[in-house]
Amino acid sequence: MEAVSVITGVAAPLKRSNVDTDQIIPAVFLKRVTKTGFEDALFHGWRQDPEFVLNQPAFAGAKVLVAGPDFGTGSSREHAVWALRDFGFAAVLSSRFGDIFRGNSGKQGLLAAQLAESDIEKIWAAVDEQPGREITVDLLSKTVSVGSLTVPFSIDDYTRWRLLEGLDDIGLTLRSEAEITDFESRRQGWRPKTLPVK
């Protein structure tokens, strides 16, 4: 997983609340066998509408999604994070996130930054003024800046640390590589082995 510190890119405003994971990625896409390539699945229903924000040329290549409250509620599917990530988003801003979605984001290197609802509205206003403008999400200072506006966001210390270090769950465990190897060296001979085939 790549380390995250300062993200700068086009901000796409998603002016909807209660965006659940079924809307982020509909269930039909869960049959796939890969962990990437979900960019076409993201907001699949809404993207049929040419007016949808992500279909507007001004927001092409957007990196930061600025969403309404209660983003990522509903089913626990990790695919929701994969789809956002595959589409090109590095951060999602909202005043409230679904718990599981927020947890999954931290594990997959997607920054879920929580802002005051009034600050989200200020960012929306700034983007409306100049659609396609860039925004900076700074994980070091925990701030979001657009033009002359700078507002704070919150994220728990543990997730922030993991993102800054670029540690997914596996990366975190592999910090105990020495202990694992040591445990393996003590493993008794009677314990099961699938190879060689008998």
Added chain:
Amino acid sequence: MTESRGLTLAEKVWNDHLVVKGEDGAPDLLYIDLHLVHEVTSPQAFDGLRLAGRPVRRPDLTIATEDHNTPTLAINRPIADLTSRTQIDTLRNNAREFGVRLHSLGDVEQGIVHVVGPQLGLTMPGITVVCGDSHTSTHGAFGAMAFGIGTSEVEHVLATQTLPLKPFKTMAITVEGTLRPGVTAKDIILAVIAKIGTGGGQGYVLEYRGSAIRNLSMEGRMTICNMSIEAGARAGMVAPDQTTFDYLKGRPHAPAGEDWVEAVEYWKTLQTDETAVFDAEVFLDADTLEPFVTWGTNPGQGVSLSENVPDPSTIIDPNERSNAERALEYMALTANTPMKQIAVDAVFMGSCTNSRIEDLRAFASVIKGQKKADNVRVMVVPGSARVRIEAEAEGIDKIVEDFGAEWRFAGCSMCLGMNPDQLAPGERCASTSNRNFEGRQGKGGRTHLVSPLVAAATAIRGTLSSPWDLEQSPELVTSAAKAV
């Protein structure tokens, strides 16, 4: 004071697998002895490894089999359903690329993942077993700590052979007494779940104890541990004993020579200490237990077969009452109908709960020389290719076919209807599987969970029946009951 407090079986196995003890509320890092893999929950785990450029750390502790999607007829033809075929092909490619042992359709060791592990002697006491499948709890029958995991955890185990885990609470389920002939392990576990509810085991590892458990075969213990998850538990365990050792000895991957001696010595220590304290305890009387059956749409909605469909209006808890009402509507049942008056359209004998050789023997012992009821479709699906071969060597296939039932190839089959083996909408089935959820066996299908003996009696009479309802020599039923 906890100074003199002993340890439960679960705690002993846990402690013996601690790689790193978690501090300040952090999870413990546990070593995983055996990782079972199948085609449904593994594709993205392998893809994740590929993306991160990570290898499988211990291919020699990993084994894969094809089961959920595989057809049970014409197994040499390409799989028709595209999603199913893609999942199977993906597993084959991943196994090749990452060097993982795979038993494919047509292979003698292919079968339901929870049948294959024990059959090969890979499942043994005192080990940790995981699989991207909730019924991994099956393997706890050997005194192993075995639980289901999600796809990202599958990737984690493939990459590190460990899992970060928070300790579980422990619950003792003590079943004392002697089962009457015709009453089996399946009836015990259905009764346990009816008693504690589908959420009753949440957060717990269950340990099944008591004379009735000790007297069960390994197959019976597997049936019980298999369904621990249906009580909401993370895992179920039975302490190993001579029955366990006898079952394991001589299996392909069981320890041999010096290793066997060392292993048995250690395994004998895997008993809950007398001074250990469980976080919760439940008791069940085996003497009075009758054949059990579910009437609703979760495994906790069950009654003795001699009882009636419950009347929701007598249920006090409003949540449970409306659940029961909804279940009866889905199941198209009327309150107070005797369970034994319910006619079925199908009987499914199979699944990781009841598809081992002893299950098939029990089923066959009841149907031998009989004819199935006219309007009932009966399907018998062995748990693995090896079980199928063993059964055929004993003539069980013949008995099944003479009875008028279908003898199929191994796999999950109608347990979840991911392959073409499904119920039609509205069809009612007596099934030896583990889940009676709405649509589980096919959209609109209605499932009654039962033991192999009840499945057999039902197939003969066409209505939900216990072996006690058959005019048949009691010895037959007795020996069948002993078998499971």
